[in-house]
Amino acid sequence: MSDVDLFSWSGELRVPVFTATGLSNSSHTLTIEVTGLKNENSLDSSYLGTVDAVDAVVVVDAFDVPSATISRLQETDPAVTYTAGWGQDASRRPWSGRTAAYSGTVGAQATFTFTGTSISWLGARGPQTGIARVFLDGAFVAEVDTYAPAE
Numbered sequence: 001m002s003d004v005d006l007f008s009w010s011g012e013l014r015v016p017v018f019t020a021t022g023l024s025n026s027s028h029t030l031t032i033e034v035t036g037l038k039n040e041n042s043l044d045s046s047y048l049g050t051v052d053a054v055d056a057v058v059v060v061d062a063f064d065v066p067s068a069t070i071s072r073l074q075e076t077d078p079a080v081t082y083t084a085g086w087g088q089d090a091s092r093r094p095w096s097g098r099t100a101a102y103s104g105t106v107g108a109q110a111t112f113t114f115t116g117t118s119i120s121w122l123g124a125r126g127p128q129t130g131i132a133r134v135f136l137d138g139a140f141v142a143e144v145d146t147y148a149p150a151e
Contacts, residue, residue: 056130
């Protein structure tokens, strides 16, 4: 296993923060788990209007599951389930589908069930975003650092 550091000098929204390819064309689950950890360069800043000075937020905006045409499924799709600790942001940020789910709660999980040979999790990078663990079909595959110095 290896860490995936997605550091970027410019923060981004609606970007693939994790991609898995070469999967069998069958049913899979992708689980994103909030660690509460952050990059050492993260700022203590408020990210969303409903979050107070959290700098380890993990954002789930959408999922891309390529098929004959890329199919983008929003974080509100019934194929995504959340444990306690997730909120919805419907601010004026340019989220895919106008909203995104976010959490700074350690251990909070978002699980997406899909059928296909690849998957991309779209989220956000910025000074207030944290580190998530990613599991595919129940197996740990990566620790994703979504920090960037600016959103």
